[in-house]
């Protein structure tokens with residue numbers, strides 16, 4: 250049998266259930282990835298900005314090298330994903346398609362459209378807890394995270410084993426000698442040398458994990474440091490590699506367990522698993538609610554806050570020119586690097602919806618454009634949560650940003666760092682849709 254393997258949010262060979270299933274069944278295989286089209290939101294900005302595009306391309310180059318080490322290679326396709334996959338399957342006479350299962354409406358629709366023309370096997374591989382191992386059906390997901398976690402943990406956190414890289418089927422035609430080449434978007438020059446810039450791919454992802462765990466023992470103090478804002482060390486920074494599937498949450502889980510054997514378990518080592526459960530939760534919420542997660546009123550019947558979405562407030566938020574220096578610094582960091590801390594995200598999101606009356610969907614789309622770790626489930630789930638229209642029993646989750654800035658940036662080091670860079674590299678408000 251000749252299979253087409255369609256990489257989607259799973260740019261890795263290790264611990265990839267769909268890839269392993271394909272390798273067990275196929276004699277020959279073609280590995281493809283469909284380059285995202287320059288899709289835009291109705292208001293105009295590109296859904297994928299320069300930082301994420303670069304990270305994606307680096308991850309593809311890394312994946313191609315890994316495939317080549319294993320006797321195959323990666324083929325890039327362009328255009329509408331359904332047409333591209335069906336045409337590629339026809340071109341290489343593939344009998345069947347395999348891919349990792351996605352959890353958001355748009356991606357599921359694409360997978361189903363392929364399945365309407367060709368056998369298409371989709372397998373779970375994006376979550377820590379396999380959906381079949383949950384003590385309830387996804388349709389009956391508890392409405393509150395703590396109930397979800399309690400139920401999952403009560404049953405015992407029995408995470409499936411990490412899968413090895415399988416022996417890969419060979420390509421139908423001989424692999425060309427030269428590796429994939431892509432023109433990477435150029436990085437902004439002039440940022441300080443210690444600026445956090447992420448390299449895409451499984452190799453840099455594992456390098457980060459080994460450094461954060463065994464190199465600096467950051468995991469042993471994660472619970473105390475995770476609310477930090479400046480530099481590499483306060484949290485794991487695994488999110489971009491998780492979002493692109495360069496590393497699976499299960500691999501991280503088993504690495505945590507190995508680390509605990511070496512260095513000892515404590516609250517912090519557990520807390521990283523706790524955060525991975527948050528990530529799972531938002532995936533299951535997306536599976537449960539489908540398109541509803543994009544609704545203006547989220548999972549509720551009415552918005553919690555009046556939405557004015559005044560254009561001047563919107564531009565001030567995007568460009569980092571609000572009355573809050575703390576919010577501004579975070580918005581500059583996002584735009585200049587593609588990353589923002591969790592503390593920062595909570596504050597700028599709360600400020601946007603509760604203080605400025607912005608439409609959460611426009612703000613979430615701004616995040617989608619800039620974040621290298623953009624993940625539709627985590628992004629939407631968190632925006633709904635902060636806006637008070639998601640999975641939160643509390644009617645309001647408004648942050649006092651001034652109090653937060655005094656608590657989490659008491660010397661103002663974070664704010665002066667990013668506000669200075671924001672002045673050096675300003676964003677023209679006229680460029681904002």
Ligand SMILES: Cc1cc2nc3c(=O)[nH]c(=O)nc-3n(C[C@H](O)[C@H](O)[C@H](O)COP(=O)(O)OP(=O)(O)OC[C@H]3O[C@@H](n4cnc5c(N)ncnc54)[C@H](O)[C@@H]3O)c2cc1C
Pocket residue numbers: 475484485486487488489491492521524525527528531589590591592594595598616620622623624625627628629631632635
């Ligand atoms: C408004 C808003 C939007 C967000 N958008 C995204 C997004 O698009 N993609 C994304 O990966 N995360 C998103 N987050 C969650 C969180 O801010 C990031 O996952 C985290 O800051 C990434 O840094 P880290 O890897 O060092 O996290 P760590 O603190 O080291 O946590 C480890 C991992 O746990 C997961 N995690 C931690 N917190 C959360 C959370 N609140 N929700 C879901 N997963 C979590 C992430 O995969 C993260 O990599 C958002 C949060 C908010 C408030």
